[in-house]
Amino acid sequence: MTDTNSVVRNSCSIGTNQLDCLELLTADEYAYLQSKMVDVAYQKGEVICKQGSFISHVMVLREGLVKTYIEGMGDNLVLQIFTPVNVIGLSNLYEGNTVLHHSTQAYIDSKLSLIEIGAFKHLLRSNAPFAAKMVALLAEYSLTINGRFFCLTQKQTYGRLADLLLCLSSRVYKNYHFPLHLSRKEIAELAGMSIESIARIISKFKSDGLIEISCDQIKILDPEKLEMISRNG
Amino acid sequence: MTDTNSVVRNSCSIGTNQLDCLELLTADEYAYLQSKMVDVAYQKGEVICKQGSFISHVMVLREGLVKTYIEGMGDNLVLQIFTPVNVIGLSNLYEGNTVLHHSTQAYIDSKLSLIEIGAFKHLLRSNAPFAAKMVALLAEYSLTINGRFFCLTQKQTYGRLADLLLCLSSRVYKNYHFPLHLSRKEIAELAGMSIESIARIISKFKSDGLIEISCDQIKILDPEKLEMISRNG
DNA sequence: TTGTATCTTTGATCTAAATCAAATTAGTTC
DNA sequence: GAACTAATTTGATTTAGATCAAAGATACAA
Numbered sequence: 359m360t361d362t363n364s365v366v367r368n369s370c371s372i373g374t375n376q377l378d379c380l381e382l383l384t385a386d387e388y389a390y391l392q393s394k395m396v397d398v399a400y401q402k403g404e405v406i407c408k409q410g411s412f413i414s415h416v417m418v419l420r421e422g423l424v425k426t427y428i429e430g431m432g433d434n435l436v437l438q439i440f441t442p443v444n445v446i447g448l449s450n451l452y453e454g455n456t457v458l459h460h461s462t463q464a465y466i467d468s469k470l471s472l473i474e475i476g477a478f479k480h481l482l483r484s485n486a487p488f489a490a491k492m493v494a495l496l497a498e499y500s501l502t503i504n505g506r507f508f509c510l511t512q513k514q515t516y517g518r519l520a521d522l523l524l525c526l527s528s529r530v531y532k533n534y535h536f537p538l539h540l541s542r543k544e545i546a547e548l549a550g551m552s553i554e555s556i557a558r559i560i561s562k563f564k565s566d567g568l569i570e571i572s573c574d575q576i577k578i579l580d581p582e583k584l585e586m587i588s589r590n591g
Numbered sequence: 592m593t594d595t596n597s598v599v600r601n602s603c604s605i606g607t608n609q610l611d612c613l614e615l616l617t618a619d620e621y622a623y624l625q626s627k628m629v630d631v632a633y634q635k636g637e638v639i640c641k642q643g644s645f646i647s648h649v650m651v652l653r654e655g656l657v658k659t660y661i662e663g664m665g666d667n668l669v670l671q672i673f674t675p676v677n678v679i680g681l682s683n684l685y686e687g688n689t690v691l692h693h694s695t696q697a698y699i700d701s702k703l704s705l706i707e708i709g710a711f712k713h714l715l716r717s718n719a720p721f722a723a724k725m726v727a728l729l730a731e732y733s734l735t736i737n738g739r740f741f742c743l744t745q746k747q748t749y750g751r752l753a754d755l756l757l758c759l760s761s762r763v764y765k766n767y768h769f770p771l772h773l774s775r776k777e778i779a780e781l782a783g784m785s786i787e788s789i790a791r792i793i794s795k796f797k798s799d800g801l802i803e804i805s806c807d808q809i810k811i812l813d814p815e816k817l818e819m820i821s822r823n824g
Numbered sequence: 825t826t827g828t829a830t831c832t833t834t835g836a837t838c839t840a841a842a843t844c845a846a847a848t849t850a851g852t853t854c
Numbered sequence: 855g856a857a858c859t860a861a862t863t864t865g866a867t868t869t870a871g872a873t874c875a876a877a878g879a880t881a882c883a884a
Contacts, residue, residue, distance in 0.1 A: 428737060428741050430741065430745050432745075433745060435740065435741050435744055435745060437737055437740070448726065448730060449729075449730045449733035449734060449737070450730065451726055451727060451730045452727045452728070452730035452731035452734065453727045453731070455730075455734075459734055459737065460737070479723070482719070482722070482723040482726060483719050483720055483723045484719055485719055486715070486716050486717055486718055486719040486721075486722050487716055488719075489715070489719050489722030489723050489725075489726060490712070490715040490716045490722050492722075492726050493681065493684055493715060493722060493725050493726055493729060494684060494685045494686045495685070496682075496726060496729040496730065496733065497681060497682045497683065497684045497685035497688075497729065498685035498686070499733070500682035500729065500732070500733055500736070501682060501685065501688075501692055503733070503736065503737070503740070504661060504670055504682070504692065504693070504736070506740075507668065507670070507736070507739075507740045507743075508661050508663065508668050510740075510744050511668055511743050511744060511783055512663050512665075512666060512668060514840070514841085515840075515841070541861075541862095542861070542862065542863095543861085550744055551841075551842085552841075552842055552843075553861090553862080553863095554841090554842080554843080554844095554862090554863080554864085555840095555841065555842075556862095557862060557863050557864080558863080558864080560863095561863075561864085747870070747871085748870075748871070774831075774832095775831070775832060775833095776831085784871075784872085785871075785872055785873075786831090786832080786833095787832090787833080787834085787871090787872080787873080787874095788870095788871065788872075789832095790832060790833050790834075791833080791834075791871095793833095794833070794834080
């Protein structure tokens with residue numbers, strides 16, 4: 359129950375699933391997959407694929423940190439953050455769709471394996487356990503996005519930022535002390551508010567002794583208090 | 592491209608997919624499914640299943656109109672509206688999950704087929720085309736929810752309501768003239784704003800000649816103008 | 825009918841957070 | 855190093871939309 363709530367309320371939208379789907383492939387299928395897959399390295403800030411372009415592959419994040427986001431006229435809406443090892447692009451695989459509905463960008467230097475879309479769909483249609491695993495993955499992603507949806511629409515600024523910090527700590531870096539790879543602009547985009555609001559709230563959190571920031575490192579000092587702030591909106 | 596944008600910007604989050612997945616089952620599988628499926632009728636307003644309870648089935652909406660929503664402390668967040676024929680509950684099928692992460696409720700009298708969860712998972716793991724179809728369905732649902740996410744977080748009230756009206760018209764009732772099954776409260780919940788704001792904006796739309804309301808029927812008079820309002824926020 | 829309760833509309837006020845503006849700080853380039 | 859640009863912080867102002875409050879509608883039971 360506690361778990362339900364924390365997941366539901368979480369803003370961070372990170373797939374936690376460790377990808378073990380390749381074990382579900384036969385030797386032949388695995389060889390086939392290998393022949394249809396290439397590894398590519400992207401630099402911090404690089405756009406990996408662009409909303410509106412044709413779908414050419416499904417991706418596996420091997421190293422790094424990336425986001426998927428919808429590009430609006432003004433602001434972008436971050437859908438999900440991905441940490442290794444996760445599959446990116448499953449949500450484009452609906453029938454009749456040929457174009458990407460969101461962009462993908464690297465927060466930090468990242469390595470991805472690109473799987474040719476036809477090959478991926480072929481495996482999906484021929485290997486039921488593999489396909490079932492993809493259903494499970496997609497379901498998990500849905501849950502995390504729904505949690506983020508809830509957070510951004512129902513909580514106010516302090517709660518959203520508290521939530522984001524906790525999420526980065528627990529789900530991305532798995533440590534109360536972690537490097538701040540994200541700029542204020544990126545944090546603002548993630549938390550769905552203005553850069554100025556981020557600066558203000560961070561200042562408040564610092565002066566209240568909830569967090570500490572020094573040389574691009576952030577330290578969560580009082581997770582319980584932050585958790586409370588996140589819960590109460 | 593136009594399609595991309597309209598989908599991306601749409602608030603309504605309705606799966607448009609006509610369910611033809613049963614054709615993907617063998618005769619044996621179909622018989623098996625039948626033995627594990629029951630039909631149940633729900634009345635307007637009835638809660639079909641409740642967030643936090645154990646997952647016991649996947650559902651197929653046969654007739655009616657239902658919503659899935661996350662229950663918060665105060666407000667609810669509507670995730671999706673479903674029209675017949677669509678599968679409901681796929682997003683709970685991730686590994687290790689045993690409880691529902693959202694509730695389901697009937698907007699109007701509705702009929703659903705409940706498929707025992709174990710049976711559904713069994714089919715998923717044994718029939719690859721069927722599982723691939725479920726991946727496609729989940730992907731489509733993701734897309735619609737992302738569109739709604741975008742709409743509720745990036746547009747302001749006039750745009751959100753314009754969007755919702757267009758969506759009800761084009762995707763639910765498939766007519767510019769349709770019955771208003773939803774109360775102001777339900778519209779407010781869907782559009783993510785207060786009941787008073789809904790009343791005010793509806794009045795404005797009426798006086799501007801964009802819509803007409805009489806005896807629980809609503810008529811879209813100027814879809815182009817509404818479309819413009821939806822686009823511009 | 826009348827009374828009661830619920831839903832909807834309209835107006836007045838309030839507030840969270842955006843925007844605007846200016847000052848500081850950090851990072852780069854020459 | 856200085857000079858310049860970009861990022862961040864802090865304060866002042868504005869605003870979209872919520873909340874509060876009250877008046878009409880609508881529905882329904884006795």
